[in-house]
Amino acid sequence: MVAPVVLVxxxxxxxxxxxxxxxxxxxxxxxxxxxxxxVNHLPATYKFTGLDNYRAVLSDSVFWDRLGWTVLxxxxxxxxxxxxxxxxxxxxxxxxxxRTFYRLALILPWAIPAxxxxxxxxxxxxxxxxxxxxxxxxGGIDAVPWLNDPTWAxxxxxxxxxxxxxxxxxxxxxxxxxxxxxxxxxxxxMDGAGPWQRFRNITVPGLRAVSSTVILLSTIWTFNMFPVxxxxxRGGPGDATEILVTYAYRLSFIDSPRNFSESAAWGxxxxxxxxxxxxxxxxxxxxxxxxx
Amino acid sequence: xxxTSTNPTSTTRITGTAETSTTGTSTSRTSTPRKRNExxxxxxxxxxxxxxVAAVVAVFPPLWLLVTSFKPKNDAFSTSxxxxxxxxxxxxxxxxxxxxxxxxxxxxxxxxxxxxGVFIAATTxxxxxRFRFPGMRPLMWLLLITQMxxxxxxxVPLYNLLASLGLLNQPAGLVITYLTIAVPFCAWMMKxxxxxxxVEIDESGRVDGLNPFGTFWRLVLPLARxxxxxxxFYTFVTAWAEVAYxxxxxxxxxxxxxxxxxxxxxxxxxxxxxxxxxxxxxxAVPAALVFAFAQRHxxxxxxxxxxxx
Numbered sequence: 001m002v003a004p005v006v007l008v009x010x011x012x013x014x015x016x017x018x019x020x021x022x023x024x025x026x027x028x029x030x031x032x033x034x035x036x037x038x039v040n041h042l043p044a045t046y047k048f049t050g051l052d053n054y055r056a057v058l059s060d061s062v063f064w065d066r067l068g069w070t071v072l073x074x075x076x077x078x079x080x081x082x083x084x085x086x087x088x089x090x091x092x093x094x095x096x097x098x099r100t101f102y103r104l105a106l107i108l109p110w111a112i113p114a115x116x117x118x119x120x121x122x123x124x125x126x127x128x129x130x131x132x133x134x135x136x137x138x139g140g141i142d143a144v145p146w147l148n149d150p151t152w153a154x155x156x157x158x159x160x161x162x163x164x165x166x167x168x169x170x171x172x173x174x175x176x177x178x179x180x181x182x183x184x185x186x187x188x189x190m191d192g193a194g195p196w197q198r199f200r201n202i203t204v205p206g207l208r209a210v211s212s213t214v215i216l217l218s219t220i221w222t223f224n225m226f227p228v229x230x231x232x233x234r235g236g237p238g239d240a241t242e243i244l245v246t247y248a249y250r251l252s253f254i255d256s257p258r259n260f261s262e263s264a265a266w267g268x269x270x271x272x273x274x275x276x277x278x279x280x281x282x283x284x285x286x287x288x289x290x291x292x
Numbered sequence: 293x294x295x296t297s298t299n300p301t302s303t304t305r306i307t308g309t310a311e312t313s314t315t316g317t318s319t320s321r322t323s324t325p326r327k328r329n330e331x332x333x334x335x336x337x338x339x340x341x342x343x344x345v346a347a348v349v350a351v352f353p354p355l356w357l358l359v360t361s362f363k364p365k366n367d368a369f370s371t372s373x374x375x376x377x378x379x380x381x382x383x384x385x386x387x388x389x390x391x392x393x394x395x396x397x398x399x400x401x402x403x404x405x406x407x408x409g410v411f412i413a414a415t416t417x418x419x420x421x422r423f424r425f426p427g428m429r430p431l432m433w434l435l436l437i438t439q440m441x442x443x444x445x446x447x448v449p450l451y452n453l454l455a456s457l458g459l460l461n462q463p464a465g466l467v468i469t470y471l472t473i474a475v476p477f478c479a480w481m482m483k484x485x486x487x488x489x490x491v492e493i494d495e496s497g498r499v500d501g502l503n504p505f506g507t508f509w510r511l512v513l514p515l516a517r518x519x520x521x522x523x524x525f526y527t528f529v530t531a532w533a534e535v536a537y538x539x540x541x542x543x544x545x546x547x548x549x550x551x552x553x554x555x556x557x558x559x560x561x562x563x564x565x566x567x568x569x570x571x572x573x574x575x576a577v578p579a580a581l582v583f584a585f586a587q588r589h590x591x592x593x594x595x596x597x598x599x600x601x
Contacts, residue, residue: 006431008412009479012472013438019449034456084346091343096336098343105347111583112354113533115551116572119558120357123565131356163349171587226443227535231555245443252448253540260448267445 024053024264030257046261053265062239062247063266067273069154070223070243077161077222082215084162085169090203092170093177103174110167118231121160122147125232147233150240157241161228165221169214176210177203212285219281220274244270354576361573365566381570390545391571394553397542400463401549402531405470409527410520412475417482417519418508422494432483438476443536446472451540461547466538470531478523485519486512525586532579550575 026046034044057063092103109117124130125146133143146156180202188198224245229235235242235250242250244266252263331339364378385391420432450469451460459465489512497507513520535551542548545556554575557568 006427009416009431009434009475012468013434013476016446016449016453016472019453020445023448023452033452088343088346091339094331094339096339096343098340102343102347105351106343107350107587108354108580109350111580111587112576113529113551113579115533115535115554116357116576117353119554119568119572120353122558123360123569124353124356163353167350224443227533230535230539249443249447249536249540252451260452264445264448267448271445 020264021268023261024268025050026261027052028260028264030260033260049261053262054269057262057265057269063269066239066242066244066247069241073154073158073161073243074219074222076158077165077225078215078218080158080162081165081169081218082211085166085173086207086211088166088170089173089177090199092174106170107167109163110171114164114227115231117164118160118228121156121163122232125156148237150237153233153237153241157229157232160232161222161225164228165218169218172210172214173207176207180206212281216278216281219277223274223277224270357569357572357576360565361569363566365564381566382574385567385570385574389567389571390548391553391574393546394548394550395574397463397547398532398549398551401466401470402528404463404467405474405531406524406527408467409471409474409478410524412471413478413482413523413527414513414516414520415508416475416479417484418486418512420479421483421486422491432480435476435480438472447537447540450537454541460541461544465541466549469537469541470527470534473534474527474530478527481523481526482516482519485516489515522586525582528582529579532575 025048027049028044028046032044032046034042088106092099092106124132127133127143127145127148130146132146136142136144145152147153184202184206185198188202193201223243225243226245226249229241229243229246230249233241235246239247248263248266248270251259251266361381362377362379364376364380416435420428420435446469450472454460454462454465454468457465459468493511493515494507497511498504502510533551538549538551539555542552545553548556550571554568554571556562557564557571
């Protein structure tokens with residue numbers, strides 16, 4: 001029972017991973033990997049170069065620039081998504097008329113495949129004739145170059161990613177809120193605790209298990225969020241919105257000649273970064289007594 | 293588990309700070325005598341206003357997509373609601389483009405991925421849940437860590453691997469790729485489900501003379517049906533919406549999947565928003581329907597997979 005499982009996992013994940021690490025230690029590119037041209041089979045001619053790729057990547061400012069923006073992007077997206085999700089979840093957790101309607105409406109973005117939403121947003125953001133700029137024009141405001149100006153493009157991609165991410169946060173946090181026993185709030189109210197105190201001392205600790213999980217998940221997802229940036233701006237203008245993942249993709253699939261080894265090195269570095277984040281985060285949770 | 297362990301401390305903290313807060317709440321309490329849990333009128337209005345704004349922001353883009361898809365091609369960017377209702381975009385997409393081919397490609401890839409993925413994830417989850425074997429903890433860790441594998445780590449080796457196997461531009465190539473994404477996470481979720489099924493059921497199966505696989509297949513799997521539904525759904529959604537691998541591995545109009553195909557309508561060279569919107573609606577509707585059925589279980593599955601472990 002166990003052997004085939006380990007085998008399958010090993011083949012579909014272990015092999016590419018090991019191979020990726022290996023490629024990052026070579027000088028493989030489009031011109032020297034094993035390939036077929038017509039009926040001719042050309043064997044691989046790339047060689048082992050040790051840590052050269054890593055040295056090159058880490059001493060290049062491109063990597064650090066992209067890392068800076070990726071961190072900003074991740075922190076910005078995750079914190080906004082979490083705060084908006086938390087606020088909306090708290091509102092939806094009260095008795096109010098039309099609750100089901102609000103809930104369904106707010107979850108809708110999650111139900112639509114992300115690449116469809118991203119294309120839709122590209123339509124809305126269209127500088128000359130998109131509806132956002134037309135609405136602004138109606139209010140007498142100049143057209144905003146949503147995707148063509150580095151700063152606006154950054155804000156735009158973050159906005160879309162937050163829009164995409166809120167429903168998951170909302171649903172997860174709403175589930176967390178509903179698992180907090182109502183008696184706690186009643187007791188606190190009896191004791192005269194105000195809304196803010198109830199929130200701080202009951203809601204926040206009660207949500208800790210759920211929120212620590214969703215924050216970690218969404219950090220990882222956002223860090224690696226490929227479609228939003230790739231489809232919205234292609235990393236542009238220039239490389240203003242290029243995060244680490246899309247840049248690594250560009251190295252091996254868009255730039256010419258395709259640079260497989262450097263792209264692999266970027267990939268390994270991203271993985272190392274994320275692992276460090278996860279381990280540190282986990283340790284921090286453990287210190288607070290979380291079982292995770 | 294965690295809420296019960298933290299709650300006692302938080303309640304004591306509340307009682308400790310109670311005296312200082314009474315002034316703050318009593319003012320609002322005395323001015324308008326009303327029942328507990330009842331809001332003042334402004335508060336209620338504010339709540340509804342905030343939710344309504346959020347709902348509009350959430351609903352507007354997909355709604356606008358739908359509206360635009362019914363407009364004649366040249367009106368794609370007009371701000372009005374449909375003035376000349378037309379299905380021309382839909383008929384154009386279905387009849388004159390490769391859309392149906394892409395749809396077929398996607399269905400083949402996604403269907404195979406879902407069936408295979410759920411099967412592998414279920415067996416893996418079961419094995420990890422029931423058997424203690426050397427290397428189990430590292431295996432669980434590996435499954436968890438793969439969630440943070442960026443596209444960039446696997447894409448190059450997979451590309452080279454598929455190229456050398458002649459699987460580029462083949463559905464099989466994408467299926468293998470998608471399994472690498474879906475299986476680890478789904479296995480983790482399935483383990484959570486199997487952990488909730490009592491081991492006694494396995495034992496009774498063994499007593500009745502079933503081999504381990506028989507026990508798994510005939511007794512445990514039917515009980516884990518909700519878990520299977522969630523993993524199946526998760527796999528479906530992941531594969532249906534995947535962009536990076538699909539863009540890199542599938543080239544040539546007749547080989548594209550939906551994610552790749554949609555990109556051909558709107559790129560540097562063409563701006564066929566009419567076709568894009570119609571195609572997008574056709575792609576989004578089935579996914580949204582499937583989602584509507586599964587969404588309640590989805591979060592439970594997602595968070596269960598990471599909190600149990």
